[in-house]
Amino acid sequence: MPWLQLIIHSNRDQAPAIEDALMDTGAVSVTLQDDADQPILEPALGETPLWDATRITGLYDADVNTDAISLMLLSQLPAAPLQVKWEQLEDKDWEREWMDNFHPIQCGGRLWICPSWKQPPEAAAVNLMLDPGLAFGTGTHPTTFLCLQWLDGQPLAGKTLVDFGCGSGILGIAALLLGADQVVGVDIDPQALLATRDNAARNQLLANAMPVYLPADAPETEVDIMLANILAGPLVELAPLLSRQVRTGGQLCLSGILASQAETVMAAYPDFRFDPVAQKEEWVRLTGLKM
Structure with missing residues (x-):
């Protein structure tokens, strides 16, 4: 099944709101990754760690309206200077x-x-x-x-x-x-x-x-x-x-x-x-x- 992924480069403070907004716009999954080679090997007890520079990726069905989703994100996150990038994800048998x-x-x-x-x-x-x-x-x-x-x-x-x-x-x-x-x-x-x-x-x-x-x-x-x-x-x-x-x-x-x-x-x-x-x-x- 083909997929599209939306990539947003963010920071520690904005990442939770962006994650929620991606889910609200229909993302089937959201992944947060280190965006500046800042390893976090173990969080403190009860802590969910985020990196200072965080790359956030939302996964969507290939037939979604990308322009509409981008506009929805901009309206939901007016305080976040968003740079969004859409990419087609190569279709693979990921389990294989x-x-x-x-x-x-x-x-x-x-x-x-x-x-x-x-x-x-x-x-x-x-x-x-x-x-x-x-x-x-x-x-x-x-x-x-x-x-x-x-x-x-x-x-x-x-x-x-x-x-x-x-x-x-x-x-x-x-x-x-x-x-x-x-x-x-x-x-x-x-x-x-x-x-x-x-x-x-x-x-x-x-x-x-x-x-x-x-x-x-x-x-x-x-x-x-x-x-x-x-x-x-x-x-x-x-x-x-x-x-x-x-x-x-x-x-x-x-x-x-x-x-x-x-x-x-x-x-x-x-x-x-x-x-x-x-x-x-x-x-x-x-x-x-x-x-």
């Missing part, structure tokens, strides 16, 4: 485009993450067949890769784990395929719970091997390993909950953390003796033993 660029990834000596629609490169390896759906976690992001690499090197036979912020289920399912006894998955997004269930079934795991819960419904039981690949702010805020679910002598594996945030996160977990920090690009993984 994404699938074609997701390739098998080796994470350590034993573990491969393989798209469910591709043949594993090593049939004898531990192959996790993955379709992330709408959830986070394919193994390509440094934080996920660091956690998978750590799991690959652990003796997991008979261990119990919590995968907090399970996303696609990639970490918990990897742990089960590597020998863990049971994993409890927890996520705030119902789509993540659905993706985790689907991926567990895709890897021929029993339904009770990885039960999944919203945080309010999750059981609070002691486990051997706590996995949490989320963000530094939530990791600090959730430290009491995550810490008390790890048995004495158990392990903690945290990621989603920038190198500059490592000390702050470790300080929130005083009951753990941490290993040397592992880093990939600007992201780090923290692992430790509960004393």
